[in-house]
Amino acid sequence: xxxxxxxxxxxxxxxxxxxxxxxxxxxxxxxxxxxxxxxxxxxxxxxxxxxxxxxxxxxxxxxxxxxxxxxxxxxxxxxxxxxxxxxxxxxxxxxxxxxxxxxxxxxxxxxxxxxxxxxxxxxxxxxxxxxxxxxxxxxxxxxxxxxxxxxxxxxxxxxxxxxxxxxxxxxxxxxxxxxxxxxxxxxxxxxxxxxxxxxxxxxxxxxxxxxxxxxxxxxxxxxxxxxxxxxxxxxxxxxxxxxxxxxxxxxxxxxxxxxxxxxxxxxxxxxxxxxxxxxxxxxxxxxxxxxxxxxxxxxxxxxxxxxxxxxxxxxxxxxxxxxxxxxxxxxxxxxxxxxxxxxxxxxxxxxxxxxxxxxxxxxxxxxxxxxxxxxxxxxxxxxxxxxxxxxxxxxxxxxxxxxxxxxxxxxxxxxxxxxxxxxxxxxxxxxxxxxxxxxxxxxxxxxxxxxxxxxxxxxxxxxxxxxxxxxxxxxxxxxxxxxxxxxxxxxxxxxxxxxxxxxxxxxxxxxxxxxxxxxxxxxxxxxxxxxxxxxxxxxxxxxxxxxxxxxxxxxxxxxxxxxxxxxxxxxxxxxxxxxxxxxxxxxxxxxxxxxxxxxxxxxxxxxxxxxxxxxxxxxxxxxxxxxxxxxxxxxxxxxxxxxxxxxxxxxxx
Amino acid sequence: xxxxxxxxxxxxxxxxxxxxxxxxxxxxxxxxxxxxxxxxxxxxxxxxxxxxxxxxxxxxxxxxxxxxxxxxxxxxxxxxxxxxxxxxxxxxxxxxxxxxxxxxxxxxxxxxxxxxxxxxxxxxxxxxxxxxxxxxxxxxxxxxxxxxxxxxxxxxxxxxxxxxxxxxxxxxxxxxxxxxxxxxxxxxxxxxxxxxxxxxxxxxxxxxxxxxxxxxxxxxxxxxxxxxxxxxxxxxxxxxxxxxxxxxxxxxxxxxxx
Ligand code: SF4
Ligand code: SF4
Numbered sequence: 001x002x003x004x005x006x007x008x009x010x011x012x013x014x015x016x017x018x019x020x021x022x023x024x025x026x027x028x029x030x031x032x033x034x035x036x037x038x039x040x041x042x043x044x045x046x047x048x049x050x051x052x053x054x055x056x057x058x059x060x061x062x063x064x065x066x067x068x069x070x071x072x073x074x075x076x077x078x079x080x081x082x083x084x085x086x087x088x089x090x091x092x093x094x095x096x097x098x099x100x101x102x103x104x105x106x107x108x109x110x111x112x113x114x115x116x117x118x119x120x121x122x123x124x125x126x127x128x129x130x131x132x133x134x135x136x137x138x139x140x141x142x143x144x145x146x147x148x149x150x151x152x153x154x155x156x157x158x159x160x161x162x163x164x165x166x167x168x169x170x171x172x173x174x175x176x177x178x179x180x181x182x183x184x185x186x187x188x189x190x191x192x193x194x195x196x197x198x199x200x201x202x203x204x205x206x207x208x209x210x211x212x213x214x215x216x217x218x219x220x221x222x223x224x225x226x227x228x229x230x231x232x233x234x235x236x237x238x239x240x241x242x243x244x245x246x247x248x249x250x251x252x253x254x255x256x257x258x259x260x261x262x263x264x265x266x267x268x269x270x271x272x273x274x275x276x277x278x279x280x281x282x283x284x285x286x287x288x289x290x291x292x293x294x295x296x297x298x299x300x301x302x303x304x305x306x307x308x309x310x311x312x313x314x315x316x317x318x319x320x321x322x323x324x325x326x327x328x329x330x331x332x333x334x335x336x337x338x339x340x341x342x343x344x345x346x347x348x349x350x351x352x353x354x355x356x357x358x359x360x361x362x363x364x365x366x367x368x369x370x371x372x373x374x375x376x377x378x379x380x381x382x383x384x385x386x387x388x389x390x391x392x393x394x395x396x397x398x399x400x401x402x403x404x405x406x407x408x409x410x411x412x413x414x415x416x417x418x419x420x421x422x423x424x425x426x427x428x429x430x431x432x433x434x435x436x437x438x439x440x441x442x443x444x445x446x447x448x449x450x451x452x453x454x455x456x457x458x459x460x461x462x463x464x465x466x467x468x469x470x471x472x473x474x475x476x477x478x479x480x481x482x483x484x485x486x487x488x489x490x491x492x493x494x495x496x497x498x499x500x501x502x503x504x505x506x507x508x509x510x511x512x513x514x515x516x517x518x519x520x521x522x523x524x525x526x527x528x529x530x531x532x533x534x535x536x537x538x539x540x541x542x543x544x545x546x547x548x549x550x551x552x553x554x555x556x557x558x559x560x561x562x563x564x565x566x567x568x569x570x571x572x573x574x575x576x577x578x579x580x581x582x583x584x585x586x587x588x589x590x591x592x593x594x595x596x597x598x599x600x601x602x603x604x605x606x607x608x609x610x611x612x613x614x615x616x617x618x619x620x621x622x623x624x625x626x627x628x629x630x631x632x633x634x635x636x637x638x639x640x641x642x643x644x645x646x647x648x649x650x651x652x653x
Numbered sequence: 654x655x656x657x658x659x660x661x662x663x664x665x666x667x668x669x670x671x672x673x674x675x676x677x678x679x680x681x682x683x684x685x686x687x688x689x690x691x692x693x694x695x696x697x698x699x700x701x702x703x704x705x706x707x708x709x710x711x712x713x714x715x716x717x718x719x720x721x722x723x724x725x726x727x728x729x730x731x732x733x734x735x736x737x738x739x740x741x742x743x744x745x746x747x748x749x750x751x752x753x754x755x756x757x758x759x760x761x762x763x764x765x766x767x768x769x770x771x772x773x774x775x776x777x778x779x780x781x782x783x784x785x786x787x788x789x790x791x792x793x794x795x796x797x798x799x800x801x802x803x804x805x806x807x808x809x810x811x812x813x814x815x816x817x818x819x820x821x822x823x824x825x826x827x828x829x830x831x832x833x834x835x836x837x838x839x840x841x842x843x844x845x846x847x848x849x850x851x852x853x854x855x856x857x858x859x860x861x862x863x864x865x866x867x868x869x870x871x872x873x874x875x876x877x878x879x880x881x882x883x884x885x886x887x888x889x890x891x892x893x894x895x896x897x898x899x900x901x902x903x904x905x906x907x908x909x910x911x
Contacts, residue, residue, distance in 0.1 A: 255847065255851070256851070261847055261848070366847075367846065367847035367848075368846060368847070368848065369846065370843065370844045370845060370846045372844075374841075377844050380844060381844070382667075385665055385688045385690050386665060386667065386668075386688050387688075391667070392667055393667070393669070394669050394670060395669055396668070396669035396671050396672050399669070399671065454686055468847075470847045470850070
């Protein structure tokens with residue numbers, strides 16, 4: 001029966017169990033010191049819904065669903081991962097066969113799996129590592145930082161694989177293996193040794209065998225002290241990911257009882273927020289997609305995570321004397337540069353959740369220290385006093401419909417929808433046109449709706465993203481009271497930030513509504529024939545996905561359908577849908593001064609480069625940013641909201 | 654140092670002009686749904702006082718004269734970390750009579766005083782009169798340093814930086830004093846910390862009723878209305894720039910601007 005002699009030429013092989021036990025102790029200790037740090041974080045339950053979690057691990061860890069968005073990296077990672085998994089199984093087979101005396105390593109299984117499959121996967125692993133080295137050392141993408149440790153890991157892994165094949169070759173040559181051809185790589189290697197004497201073969205085999213073993217066990221012991229740690233922490237982090245809706249990334253705090261509002265010391269974060277620091281693979285994909293980083297602002301989401309990781313492993317994590325994170329490991333300006341666009345979270349292959357941590361640190365700065373950028377302070381004051389974030393606006397909330405037929409809640413009864421206008425569309429002169437266009441469309445389609453008029457106040461979104469949870473909670477409760485008084489059940493809005501707040505934030509405070517963005521609602525009206533296209537647009541249009549509509553609420557198709565049905569020809573930007581590039585307004589950034597390049601100028605350039613004559617968007621904040629950016633780039637290009645475009649296309653002659 | 658800061662709650666000066674209405678019979682502005690805020694210069698005054706106490710020492714009491722709702726303004730001041738608050742409560746909106754306001758405040762200050770420094774904003778954000786500080790100084794017999802931006806203390810000398818028509822001036826003066834404050838980069842009012850807001854909501858405010866005072870004979874409002882202005886836009890013809898300039902000069906002379 002086909003098989004091979006196990007432990008040929010090796011005496012005292014049982015010693016490997018001793019050495020392996022030693023490696024495991026070092027390994028275990030490394031995990032333990034990390035574990036001791038993770039559990040210093042606050043509680044969080046991330047192990048419910050076991051089945052869903054396991055499915056996610058299958059899809060994203062084994063299936064590489066996100067890693068493969070970069071083809072080349074995804075493929076080499078698959079090669080290395082599965083190469084080593086198969087080789088590891090092969091080693092277990094040897095153990096079971098030889099030391100547990102369960103004879104499985106024979107017959108077809110020996111030939112097909114233990115010989116052929118192992119050889120192929122071993123070879124793939126080598127190819128994978130070489131591909132990785134080419135990428136890191138020759139192409140040097142900006143997202144990767146290379147240190148000596150990367151070299152150590154490459155060398156160790158390559159050495160394990162190469163000594164493995166050499167051993168196989170020596171054994172084949174030394175034993176005249178009749179099944180040699182089933183191990184094609186090993187057989188090819190054995191040809192190199194054809195001229196060696198038996199004594200030489202046995203000498204080299206013995207030496208390499210022990211070296212191979214020490215290399216492998218050494219690497220196992222090294223795992224928790226190196227980047228290799230991610231082979232455990234990354235799948236675990238995928239398992240522990242948030243299962244809440246994508247737009248619901250912030251947790252309320254009980255302001256009355258909380259010891260600290262937000263995060264001062266690292267252990268004010270949850271254990272999961274600390275754990276994921278050790279899951280980061282330093283791949284830099286988050287940094288690659290970060291608009292703030294692209295605009296040379298003082299934020300790289302990757303460095304944010306790595307700086308926190310460094311803090312976790314070098315600073316005291318016990319008691320109240322622990323150092324402040326901000327100031328020591330993270331610069332305050334880093335926190336304020338984030339637009340909360342979620343691009344980093346969408347790109348991270350191991351599901352690190354950057355934004356909630358950024359906001360936790362902001363919360364402390366704002367609520368406990370009252371230290372935050374001047375312009376954001378102005379917005380906060382205005383929110384408190386006037387219920388909108390604009391300083392010095394001359395508009396009132398009823399201005400935009402002075403000469404339009406728009407019903408108000410206070411004077412209507414049996415209204416089906418509340419049209420929530422939002423501060424930007426109500427108070428910004430340019431964006432009032434969006435509100436007008438949408439109201440006209442609602443009138444045209446004879447929808448039963450009303451607005452709150454002067455009773456409307458900011459939803460509190462900017463307060464929450466800036467880190468002022470206290471103010472947000474007050475505003476949310478106040479608004480919920482007003483909505484309750486009119487028994488509002490269904491809300492439509494032209495602002496993705498309001499949409500997200502109603503849909504994902506207000507349920508945390510007892511406000512539950514059926515909420516739709518105007519793009520979803522208008523598409524339904526078109527579909528149902530309540531709106532008819534009378535005049536095709538015939539423009540080439542590029543559509544900018546607002547972060548809070550796309551990545552936060554996964555509405556990508558409806559705005560595009562509206563544009564297509566209106567006769568527009570869509571020219572996509574390179575970065576669109578899930579990969580859309582933020583306009584720069586989110587996270588309270590609309591109310592902050594920018595340093596460095598301006599994010600909206602970068603995005604406007606991408607839009608103008610498509611050659612489209614119209615830049616469409618569906619968020620009043622994006623409108624302000626894009627219009628400003630496009631103006632600076634190109635004269636003839638118009639920036640319009642989808643409601644404005646649809647209003648043009650459905651105008652009755 | 655015992656410090657008093659007098660503040661006024663006013664209708665938000667940043668509301669839309671369309672939301673600003675006047676009740677001609679009552680001779681007063683209509684509040685309606687408009688928000689109420691602390692008058693801006695008063696916030697600067699409080700900030701100067703707070704900074705002084707932080708650098709040196711002292712206790713700050715804020716005073717306001719107004720209806721029950723003015724309590725909100727005092728709570729905000731407490732959240733910014735004033736120590737005590739006194740509401741001189743009237744049953745009617747305080748109106749525009751600065752002299753009367755000054756007298757009421759002076760009585761309150763006497764009762765809770767004496768104070769070493771009494772702060773005011775240079776003028777209220779609604780009436781823009783700028784009289785109260787001087788009236789109170791007069792009533793209390795205190796010297797007045799006006800248009801102050803910052804206060805510094807060296808040993809037992811107190812220096813006041815003030816803005817004048819000519820530029821800036823540093824004055825040395827010894828308390829007790831009345832001070833009016835103008836805005837400056839260095840005295841932008843602070844944003845309170847959330848913990849302090851919550852504490853402020855639990856603090857005791859001493860409320861003293863002053864009832865409804867009879868109108869003083871110091872001033873009388875005869876009528877109150879919103880001035881209207883017209884804008885006429887005219888394009889000047891002319892082929893050459895020089896033509897246009899000549900015509901512009903003529904026009905300006907015609908309308909007696911030149
Ligand atoms: S949310 Fe956006 S801006 Fe903030 S770190 Fe992530 S990618 Fe950068
Ligand atoms: S946080 Fe995620 S995307 Fe960013 S470097 Fe780490 S693993 Fe890569």
